[in-house]
Amino acid sequence: MTDTPLTPREEDEAQAAEYVLGLPDLAERMALEARIKADPCFAALVTAWETRLAGLNDGFDPVPAPDLLPQIEARLFPAAPRPARRSLFWLLAPLAAALVLAAVFFVTPREAVLVATLQTEDAALTYEARYQDDTLTITRVAGTAAAAGQVHELWIIAPDAAPVSLGLLADAPLSVAYRVPPKGWTLAVSLEPAGGSPTGQPTGPVILAAQIGA
Amino acid sequence: MDDPVADIILKCAAQDRAAFGQLYRDTSAKLFGTLLRILADRSEAEDALQEVYTRVWLRAGRFDAAKGRGMTWLIAIARNLAIDRLRARPPVTSDDGIELAASPEPRAETRLIALGEARRVSDCFDTLEPDRARAVRGAYLSGLSYADLATRHAVPLNTIRTWLRRSLLRLRECLET
Numbered sequence: 001m002t003d004t005p006l007t008p009r010e011e012d013e014a015q016a017a018e019y020v021l022g023l024p025d026l027a028e029r030m031a032l033e034a035r036i037k038a039d040p041c042f043a044a045l046v047t048a049w050e051t052r053l054a055g056l057n058d059g060f061d062p063v064p065a066p067d068l069l070p071q072i073e074a075r076l077f078p079a080a081p082r083p084a085r086r087s088l089f090w091l092l093a094p095l096a097a098a099l100v101l102a103a104v105f106f107v108t109p110r111e112a113v114l115v116a117t118l119q120t121e122d123a124a125l126t127y128e129a130r131y132q133d134d135t136l137t138i139t140r141v142a143g144t145a146a147a148a149g150q151v152h153e154l155w156i157i158a159p160d161a162a163p164v165s166l167g168l169l170a171d172a173p174l175s176v177a178y179r180v181p182p183k184g185w186t187l188a189v190s191l192e193p194a195g196g197s198p199t200g201q202p203t204g205p206v207i208l209a210a211q212i213g214a
Numbered sequence: 215m216d217d218p219v220a221d222i223i224l225k226c227a228a229q230d231r232a233a234f235g236q237l238y239r240d241t242s243a244k245l246f247g248t249l250l251r252i253l254a255d256r257s258e259a260e261d262a263l264q265e266v267y268t269r270v271w272l273r274a275g276r277f278d279a280a281k282g283r284g285m286t287w288l289i290a291i292a293r294n295l296a297i298d299r300l301r302a303r304p305p306v307t308s309d310d311g312i313e314l315a316a317s318p319e320p321r322a323e324t325r326l327i328a329l330g331e332a333r334r335v336s337d338c339f340d341t342l343e344p345d346r347a348r349a350v351r352g353a354y355l356s357g358l359s360y361a362d363l364a365t366r367h368a369v370p371l372n373t374i375r376t377w378l379r380r381s382l383l384r385l386r387e388c389l390e391t
Contacts, residue, residue: 006383014379018379018382020354021353021354022359023375024359024360025301025359026301047282050282052385054289055334055336056355057248059351060247060289060355062243063243065242065243065260068242068263068264069238069267072238075264075268077231134269134272134273171304177269177272
C-alpha cells in the first residue's frame with residue numbers, strides 16, 4: 001500500500017465518504033455539515049456517495065413503527081385557523097406569503113437568527129433559541145442541566161393551543177427541524193421526570209418561558 | 215425508472231398532506247428499522263422518527279428524483295439524524311459500551327446478494343481486504359465512528375483513518391467502472 005498523501009481532489013472525496021459513513025467525531029461532523037451547506041461542489045460529492053452506498057440499505061431490516069403521525073402533524077401543522085377566521089385568513093394569506101418571501105429574499109440571514117432567549121430572572125439559567133435553514137437550535141448558555149432523575153423539556157405553544165413537545169434539553173444543543181416560529185408563539189421549558197413527560201403534555205413546573213418576537 | 219416513493223415525496227413537496235400520511239405508512243417501518251439499528255434504543259428511535267418525518271416534509275421541495283431514488287433520500291435523512299444523535303452522546307467509557315459498539319455482526323450484509331445497486335456494491339466490497347470491508351459496513355449500518363473502529367481493531371485512530379480512506383477511494387474507483 002502506498003502512503004503518498006492524497007491529492008486535494010482525493011481529500012475531498014475521502015471527506016465526503018467519511019461524512020456519509022458517519023465516521024468523524026462530532027466536531028468534525030459539524031464542520032463537514034457546514035461545508036455541505038456552503039459548498040455545492042462538496043454537497044454533490046456527498047450526494048454521489050449516498051447513492052453509491054445505497055446498496056447497503058438492504059442491510060436495514062424494517063421494523064413496524066408505532067403510529068407517530070399525529071405527533072408529527074401536530075408539530076408541522078399546529079393550530080389550524082379556526083372556521084370563523086378562515087375567510088379572512090385566506091384573504092390575507094397570499095399577501096402574507098408575499099411579504100414573507102420578500103423578507104426572506106432581502107434578509108437571507110447567513111447566521112442563525114436569535115428567536116428567543118429563555119432565562120430565569122437572575123439569568124442563572126439561560127437557553128437561547130436560534131433559527132436557520134428549517135432548524136431550531138436551543139442551546140444552554142448559562143446554568144446547568146436538571147438534577148439527576150429529571151430533565152428540561154422544551155415546548156412550543158401556539159396561541160390558544162396545547163403545548164407541543166420539541167424535545168429534551170441535555171448538555172448538547174437541541175436541534176429540531178422546524179419552520180420559522182411565528183411571532184406571538186411561546187417557547188417554554190418545564191421540569192419533567194427523566195425521559196420526558198409521560199403524558200405528552202407538561203407535567204412538572206414551567207421554569208422558563210418566552211414569547212417569540214416579544 | 216419506476217419509483218413510487220419518489221412520486222409520494224413530490225406530492226409532499228406540493229403540500230399534499232394526505233400524501234404525507236401515505237408516505238409515513240409506506241416507509242416508516244424501513245426508516246424505523248434504520249434508526250433502531252443505529253441508535254439501539256427504542257424510545258430514542260421513536261423520537262428520532264418524528265424528527266425525520268418533520269424534516270422530510272420541510273425538505274421535500276429539495277428532493278430531486280433525477281439524482282436518486284426516493285427511498286435512498288429518505289434513508290440518508292434518517293441515517294444523518296441518527297448519526298448526529300449518536301455523536302452528540304457523551305462518550306461511553308465503560309467496558310459495556312465498548313462491547314456494545316463492537317458487537318453488531320454483519321449478519322444482514324450476508325444477504326447483500328440482491329440485484330442492481332446492492333450487487334455492485336457487494337462485488338466491489340469483495341475487492342477490499344475483508345476487515346476493511348467489514349469496517350466500512352459497520353460504519354454505514356451501525357454508525358461506528360473512527361474512534362469505535364480504532365477500539366475494535368486495537369490500532370491507533372490515525373492508522374484506521376489512513377487505511378479506511380484508501381479503501382474508500384478504491385471502492386469509488388470500482389463503483390465508477
